Amino acid sequence: MTSNPRTVLERLCAERGEDFAGLSRMLGRNPAYIQQFVRRGVPKKLKEEERKKLARFFGVPESLLGGPPDSGRAAAGLVPVKRTMVRASAGYGAVSGEERDRPYFAFDEHWLRTLTGSPSSKLSIIRVDGDSMAPTLSAGDDILVDLGDCMERMRDGIYVLRADDVLVVKRLAIHPTGRRLTVQSDNPAYPDWPDCDIDAIHCIGRVIWAGRRLS
Incomplete structure (x- = not known):
């Protein structure tokens, strides 16, 4: 990502749904x-x-906004996590597209x-698409996905899965016996995928946190 603080700030506002006037008042x-500052270069x-x-x-680290270089940590006591610019579809599936890292x-x-x-x-922020x-x-919604918590430790929970070139976010219910599971949608308007072979599931990671902007 570019190190121009004006471009960074404008992109952060667009991605997080913030506005210049609100930041100014803050x-x-x-x-x-x-x-x-962003459009005219003043100051x-x-x-x-x-x-x-x-x-x-x-x-984000201050260096992205014109501060001194840092060692890769956002600040003392904070752990940076990259945001991968793909969408995990909470629907019938969406093409993942180009996977690029943006501000974390x-x-x-x-x-x-x-x-x-x-x-x-082993952590990534991914945006949800669909209902x-x-x-x-x-x-x-932005979801925090643990890429290191997947097949070997798979258990009941919400996961990001890949099917061909499609990413989907679904709830998995592990059957008590055998290597079978049900892929579920929390929205009853969408069908579940019952009795799937666990070995046929391409797991990307477990969803461990979600954040959303309140309207």
Whole structure:
């Protein structure tokens, strides 16, 4: 991703659904402050305290917003997790497309350890597309996927699966005997896939957290 802080800030706003005026007010500035910074280059760079506040708000390292280089950690006590720009369909399936890493989220290290023992390199943020997992997951939700928690430890839960070039997010119910499972949708409008061979499932990772923007 480009290191131009104006481009980074504009992209973060677009991806997270934030607006320039709201960020300006958060910084105690007039509503046009961030727009002028991004579009007109005024001021030439953000003040240190403004940069720190925006970095904490978006969960990204300060270096992306014009701060000094960092060692790859978002901040002391925070663990960075890359966001992979694909959508896991909560529907009938969607082509995964080009898998590229974009700005990452940062999670509190101790809190993250309560969810998983996997290193950050085995974690990815993916966006949900579709409504077959509603109300548990909705279109536009960001899910934290543990890529290291899959076939060897498969158990009841929500997983991202790959079928050919399609990514889907579904609930798996493991049968008590044999290597069989049911692939379920939380939305009753969508059919389940009963009695599937567990060895035929191409598991990408287990969903361990979900975040959504409130309307």
